[in-house]
Amino acid sequence: MLGYVVKRVFQSILSVLIVSTLTLFLVYSCVPRQLVFKGDLVLPKIANKPDEYNDYKFRTWEKLGYIDYMTQQEYAQEVFGADSPNVSQALLRDSSFYEKFRTDLSARGYKVEALPISGYLYATKDVALLTRVFRWYAKLIQIDHPYRIQDPNNPGLKRGYFLTRDWGGGLALAASGTIYKYQIWVDDSFPFFHQNIVRLNMGRSYPTFDGVPVLDVISGGQGRSARREIRTTVRGEEVSFFTSIDEHSLKYKPVLDRLDMNKFEDNYADGNLTTIDPSMLGTSFTIGMYSLLLSLAIGLTVGVIAAMKKDRIFDKITMAYIVFISSIPTLLYIALFARFGMKVLGLPDKFPFLGSQNILSYILPTISLSLGGIAGEALWIRRYMVDQMNADYVKFSRSKGLSQAEVFFKHIVRNALIPIVHSIPMAVIGTLAGALITESFYAVPGMGKMFPSAISDYNNAMIIALTFIFTVVSILAIFLGDILVTFVDPRISLAARKEAR
């Protein structure tokens, strides 16, 4: 079993690498780099300032990993030191630094050009495709440790770990010298055990959600910030203040202002805000999970009954429903159902009407999403049941004198459930991807729209990150499904089995 798991994990990692490398190659080679500015909001404002325009473009490309970029000023700072008076000398029109810049950077393989108005030089160099891909992986996994922060202005920074309590009073392992103050903590939100030691860095979102790390875009809270009162001790003094900072996200901040000094004892003062609405992932997962539970509960029950009453009226109605749902466009039956929900049940047909805090907002999207799920589960369980009903062992069980009901519930249902069980982890994890049509229809702030909009916005970092995440979770889901099946089907074992006698 262990050998098998190791092998599967190895294969999984390899698959993830292949998929994400291919995506990286595709995104970096097939998407023209000019297109990334399509959704940029800054560029139109500086369109009539050619120097700034140029600079902004090259800086953005550098940020996105396409090129290495160096201006005359930057090079001067590099050569003379940041505060040297020689830097401004170097920018004077008759300076010999122009020639030095040109020769030095050309020698390094850069292409040197002059800005159209000021005439200052800049140099660009394309980053090779392979290097881009390599750099993405190189910075993917970031491990936090007490020697991570090297701040020349703060030589006395303490380094090491200590146990503490967070603002909510929960136990936490905190650290100093690290990027994040809280390394490990427990609280009451899933999965109850959290850490900041190993973090994935998949770059920053651009042009949408500009500058926010992509993982924070999909997993960070949404909506307005949630303020709450905090009572704590700072430098021996009891203080109380209102804040919306999430203390677990506190990061090292080199320069503290007065407000920070009033709240924090140390340099860890840079935190994300807590918000009232759950993250995109969270919203999609909530709706998806409830919808999945509903689909399984109703779909399986209906499918089992339909199989028992095969060719009778209940079965025919079930089949009619399945055919209806499968044949008409999703948008149409969702629209029909939403109208029904709004007119007859008086439920909001747009999620933001009542917002994430009101349970009524979730009802229509959840049920809409289940409509298809119910049809799917009912179809498959009915099919597996009917398949089992014609099996010889069922005939034999009947000839043993077991009743129809006994044969159904003791023999057929369980056997028919096995393929369903196999698909459950995939369905659970699939909810993370969100439901594009349902979420768009009800204006649910979930994951569904992320992938299509990332593509249409040329949000490269987001495309790559989502592909990576979905690949990982899909592979994980299939693996979990395989493991789950070994618990319900004695014939399947993960270890290489001895030949059956």
Added chain:
Amino acid sequence: MDQNKGILKVRDLVVKFRVRRRELTAIRSVSLDLYEGETLAIVGESGSGKTVLTKTFTGMLESNGRIAAGSIEFEGRNLLELKTDKEWEKIRGVKIATVFQDPMTSLNPLKRIGIQITEVIEKHQKLPPEEARRIALTLMEKVGIKDVEKRFYDYPFQYSGGMRQRIVIAIALACKPRILICDEPTTALDVTIQAQILDLIRSLQRDYGFTTIYITHDLGVVANVADRVAVMYSGQIVEYGSVREIFYDPRHPYTWALISSLPTLARKGEPLYAIPGTPPTLFNEIKGDAFAPRNRYALGIDFEEEPPFFKVSESHYAKTWLLDPRAPFADPPHAVKLMRKKGNIYAEGGAAEAGK
């Protein structure tokens, strides 16, 4: 055997199926007596109605089938008066049990062997699980499973085909039925295992005293196990008698044809005999003798009128006009003559022995 106590009496049974809006008659007026403790073999080619006939004994006809006429008398009542599944469940597995052809698929692959045995015992004998388990273990030992305590918790895939058929037999016998129907119990097994299973059934029959019906198209098996044989063709029994009578002195041309098809009786250098043509479709009403179109001994009347049963001996009857005193002499095929000769040797040997 010579006990003449009837246990199951089938009279003029007619079974019809609705298939694609047409009705076919699968069993055309069959009468049959089963005697306590005997082994009856029902032989015939595929589609002759062997299985359908025995399914009526346990009310296991497919949902599109119905019994149009006749009666099946068992333990003093007509089984065809049983209407609900609940009533049938007191017969199935309890009084009349069935062993099916393919042991590989007869057991639920996901249930432990032991549970599949005990569920019958618990249901029909209303015994507590511990008691049922004890009985199941005994049964498993009885059918020749070793290390039963451990094997009780194994799954079917951990058993070989022969072992599974032993388990199927154990399940069938769990409630000590009076009749065991073996529907081609050895067809799916290899030859050495076949013999073991047949021996097993025979020895269990001695111990438990049940009556066995074998459905088979393997005449080798018939010769091996049967006391009496009924030959079926196109939904009718065309000849029945003791196993000796059927093998050594068959009278119906269809039985002749079956025996002629036995490879062991073929003459060297001659092609192996095969019955020409195919059985008639059962959708239409059959006029005369159903076998007539394939029968080279057919008389004119065979195409006009259905023959009655002619008595050959007390136990041997055949449904052919050839036995009518007015019929011309028909020279049976070589294989049948060969068998007759063998039969005479045995008979003389027997007589000689008796004379000592």
